[in-house]
Amino acid sequence: MQVDIGNALAEVATPGIPREALDRLDDRVAAAHERIEAGRASDEHGYATLNQPANVDVDAIQAAVEPFDDCENLVNVGIGGSALGAATISAALDSDVDAYYLDNVDPKWVADHLETIDLSKTALNVVSKSGMTAETLSNFLVVREAMEAAGVDWTERTWVTTGPEGNLRDLAEKHDLPSLPVPDGVPGRFSVLSTVGLAAAALQGHDIEAILDGARDADDALAPSLFDSPAYAYGAVNYALDQRGAGINVQLPYAESLETYAEWYSQLWAESVGKDGVGQTPVRALGATDQHSQLQLYRAGPHDKMVTFIRPQEREDTTIPETDLEGLSYLGGLTLGELIDAEFEATEASLANAGLPNVRIEIDRVDERAIGELLYSMEAATILAGELYNVDAFVQPAVEWGKKATRGLLGGGDFEEADEVAEKTELTIE
Amino acid sequence: MQVDIGNALAEVATPGIPREALDRLDDRVAAAHERIEAGRASDEHGYATLNQPANVDVDAIQAAVEPFDDCENLVNVGIGGSALGAATISAALDSDVDAYYLDNVDPKWVADHLETIDLSKTALNVVSKSGMTAETLSNFLVVREAMEAAGVDWTERTWVTTGPEGNLRDLAEKHDLPSLPVPDGVPGRFSVLSTVGLAAAALQGHDIEAILDGARDADDALAPSLFDSPAYAYGAVNYALDQRGAGINVQLPYAESLETYAEWYSQLWAESVGKDGVGQTPVRALGATDQHSQLQLYRAGPHDKMVTFIRPQEREDTTIPETDLEGLSYLGGLTLGELIDAEFEATEASLANAGLPNVRIEIDRVDERAIGELLYSMEAATILAGELYNVDAFVQPAVEWGKKATRGLLGGGDFEEADEVAEKTELTIE
Structure with missing residues (x-):
């Protein structure tokens, strides 16, 4: 996996991160890495996530x-x-x-x-x-x-x-x-590389050792500098761009098979850093489809967002037949893969041209190993971000209120939260 | 269809709209309605959308x-x-x-x-x-x-x-x-109630007259005041909350069958008002599922967002069997519909309790008529918002750059945009 943060720099984008600021941030990354490693060493709640590939x-x-x-x-x-x-x-x-x-x-x-x-x-x-x-x-x-x-x-x-x-x-x-x-110490949203995520994969006949190999490769790539660690580079840049006004992070995979990945990432990130009044909002999108839906807003709307492009470097491909359709002969003989990849690069450049910050994540291909690497890397990125935001990434206290209210509404006990539901301020137009 | 904007008021939420501000905004809604009606009368580009149910x-x-x-x-x-x-x-x-x-x-x-x-x-x-x-x-x-x-x-x-x-x-x-x-004068994202959206429905055996009846009911409900028109109430409140800092609008339907609706709305809104540096970002979510994914962020994160709850008032339902599971006997004999509706109301109240603005949209049930009514209402809401934002809701110029770049990259002609792709600023960590 590789992460290209060039289009997140201040020389390209607004908001963007000055290179000096990135260097300063790297000191915090080093300290966070040390904290994370200490948590791992004692299998502390949450940090234990990163030990799963070794322990499962x-x-x-x-x-x-x-x-x-x-x-x-x-x-x-x-x-x-x-x-x-x-x-x-x-x-x-x-x-x-x-x-x-x-x-x-x-x-x-x-x-x-x-x-x-x-x-x-x-x-x-x-x-x-x-x-x-x-x-x-x-x-x-x-x-x-x-x-x-x-x-x-x-x-x-x-x-x-x-x-x-x-x-x-x-x-x-x-x-x-x-x-x-x-497993103990592994919050639900961090559980993909444990029994919780891997048993279904095993049942479906996937090579879960290969998934774990990918995760272990990603573990090996963690290092005390964002310049040496793709996962930390991603977590740190998200944080730094959020600090500068990019409160939205669009997940834009260019592969249908990664559409659910964007949902997984969105839970991982939102529940982990969304607390104490902070937290970047993840948005799920899909390339190339959303070029015809969201790109107008991304390129011409407010600079309150960043876009994360994700793609496999290799694809199973399909050739576009030769054609005499007027004005479209250039498509004939190309592949759909060449088309979607050109759209990926063109869309990325179009955002850079408009000064909207974006990051590129590339995996080798969509297979067991690469998925394991990607999932582990994003867990590490999110844990790092928790350190940078200075929040407890491993709790989700804000969902309790609604659970109590639901239970109260359904007769499962007395909860004052349920009473508040009845007191809704209404202004209904019909 | 009814729209409840009570939880968008300043007495409930921050950001929120003071009632006096809503009254002042209503003067602009009246003027916008007049502009829209004039556009419809001359079948002007874009405004012609709202005549489709009568003309298709x-x-x-x-x-x-x-x-x-x-x-x-x-x-x-x-x-x-x-x-x-x-x-x-x-x-x-x-x-x-x-x-x-x-x-x-x-x-x-x-x-x-x-x-x-x-x-x-x-x-x-x-x-x-x-x-x-x-x-x-x-x-x-x-x-x-x-x-x-x-x-x-x-x-x-x-x-x-x-x-x-x-x-x-x-x-x-x-x-x-x-x-x-x-049809002429109907941008793609506004074309659902035309040949573009309805032919597939006809092929699938749906009653497209009933869809159009619903749309015509929504047309009849347009009025020169947001207090009399659910569609305008929704468009105006989105705009007013965005002006006050809710730059994100989460679409949260509590029905799996409306998940694609959230995508449709997101295109409609994003391409229409996302321009000239403005435009609220739509986010697609799903209830009750995303209570276990995004709610932590919505309730405890930054107040940069509003949430739009959408539900049918009637559902085909399924009973939960009686149970002796410990602590869960209250669920036995309820229906899944009662559970999801309680979660809807509890989640809505949980956001209001946290001061996060939200709006409730209710349709009768998920059927042809109600879908037609909902789709038409959202088209009208978006057109109204275009007037309030003072943008041209019917163009999408920002997508052209990437189209040219793609074409250039694939050998479909000389485009300087394609050259810019090659000049990407790289900072790759691997």
């Missing part, structure tokens, strides 16, 4: 999914960090096993899935560290009932990924389900 | 798709406004015809589609006003070749939607293809 028990993962090696479908019931990492790998890599992520409680959408998926050929993974996540456990109950209605023994089709106690752990023990632990 | 030729649409009434798949080759409107309707409404939108030139993704879709049972719609869009024409050439390779007569399976001249018009004449005109 691949054999346990393979054993947990082995009973399902005849399945045609994976249904993953989990939400947030219990879905997005695995979903990112599923979307990136081809598999004969179709994966469905039930990460929402939209009733019609859930019912539509259960109507179309052959549950007798499905492996069901239920993922919740606490065993208490309302959306996940509700969906589990619905899926379990659908299996029973279809004459499928759910206890033969299910494994759980959960903490040492709680509802899912109890179920696993009671019904002798395969189970995997959620 | 439904019979011509039905006739164009009638030859394909036996198809099982729709493949729509078009990008930006030539895809997103139709895709929004496809995603919102159930159909026996599967729709695929080839709106990107990712080579592997295109090839994967062509491998899995039965082209002999496919209707192909090629959509480009100019007949010159590089991505669209390239994909058309690839799809046509795939049809030929599969022994499918593409001239029997294709209709075009295009302007009065150009490559697609020529092809239609040469091969006697069904064709539909792209």
Whole structure:
């Protein structure tokens, strides 16, 4: 993986980072790296994330999914960090096993899935560290009932990924389900390179050792200077541009298979640094499609944003047939890959030309190794950013208010937050 | 459709709009409405959009798709406004015809589609006003070749939607293809309620008269005051919050079937008001899923954003089975709809509690009529916002630079923009 921050410099963009400022920031990167390494050394909460590639028990993962090696479908019931990492790998890599992520409680959408998926050929993974996540456990109950209605023994089709106690752990023990632990010290959004993200990949037939090899390469590339470490370069530049007014960071992969990656990154970044009144807002986009949707705004709108271009350097390609279409003969004989890559470079240059800061991330190709490298690098980038922002990257206290209010509204206890829902200030136009 | 702007008021949120400021803004809304009505009266470019529901030729649409009434798949080759409107309707409404939108030139993704879709049972719609869009024409050439390779007569399976001249018009004449005109005066991103957006809906068996009825209801609801017009209330509040620091507008539908709607809105808004250094950035999200991804940032991060909640008031629902799971008995016997609606209200209240401005849009249910009403209302909201921002909402000049650069890079002519690509400032860390 390589990161090109040239278009984030003040000589190109406004906001932009003066080279001297980057040098000064590098002192903070060195200090942050030292803090991160100390956290890793003692397996401290959150920092332990970066030790996962060395510590994860691949054999346990393979054993947990082995009973399902005849399945045609994976249904993953989990939400947030219990879905997005695995979903990112599923979307990136081809598999004969179709994966469905039930990460929402939209009733019609859930019912539509259960109507179309052959549950007798499905492996069901239920993922919740606490065993208490309302959306996940509700969906589990619905899926379990659908299996029973279809004459499928759910206890033969299910494994759980959960903490040492709680509802899912109890179920696993009671019904002798395969189970995997959620690792200690690894917040959900950082869990892709653990049991939480890798079991689905193993079930889908992906080479999880190769994913981990990529992650270990990214680990080896961490260094006490942003000029020596692609991951830290990215985290530091995001922070430095945010400080200078780029409060938005558009994730713009030029590969359909990386569209879910942009969602994963957005959770990772938003929940980690979005606190104490700070935090850059990640925005999910897709190249080349969004050139015809968002580029006008990016190029001609306010300079409140940066754009992160992401692409594989190699692609499986498709040739454009020769053509006598008027004015388009130049396309004939090119490949779609050449077209999308030219659009990538042209769009990048068009933003630089307009002085909008942007960064280029390139991976070798979309395969196991490169995905592992990318995911690990972004975890490290985010942890570094947490140090630079001076926030606790590993907590998400702000989501509790809504959880209590929801529970109160549904009769799950007395919560003053639920009372506040009824007091909404209304000004309705109809 | 109703719009509740209570949580956008200064008494609730920061930034927020004082009620007196809303009253003053309403004078500008009245003037803008007058300008819009004058533009409509003379079918002026852009403003003509709002006349589409009255003017669109439904019979011509039905006739164009009638030859394909036996198809099982729709493949729509078009990008930006030539895809997103139709895709929004496809995603919102159930159909026996599967729709695929080839709106990107990712080579592997295109090839994967062509491998899995039965082209002999496919209707192909090629959509480009100019007949010159590089991505669209390239994909058309690839799809046509795939049809030929599969022994499918593409001239029997294709209709075009295009302007009065150009490559697609020529092809239609040469091969006697069904064709539909792209309406005059309607920019691509505003074309959903025209031939461009409605033909795919007709092919999929949707009641396009009902869609237009909904749009006409929304038209009837336009009025010279934001307090009388939900569409204008929304456009005006977005503008007023942006002026006060909410440069980001998160689109947060609580329905999977409206996820593509958020993409459509994002194009509509971004290309229309993103110019001359201004324009609020739309962000696509999804409830309840993103509560576990973005809510931490929204509630505890910078107050540089507003959130737009969107939901249907009625849903097809699914009951959660009774359960003895510890601590979760309150969920048993509820419905997933009750759960997601409680989460909607709780999340909305949680942002209000944190002083983050938000707006609630409610539609009756996700059906033809309500979708037509919503889409039309957002077009009107965006046009109104163009007046308030004092920009030309109907042009997108900033995308030209990159198009020229792309063309130059691919040998399609001499363009100085292409030279600038080679001069990139690099600072690469690997």
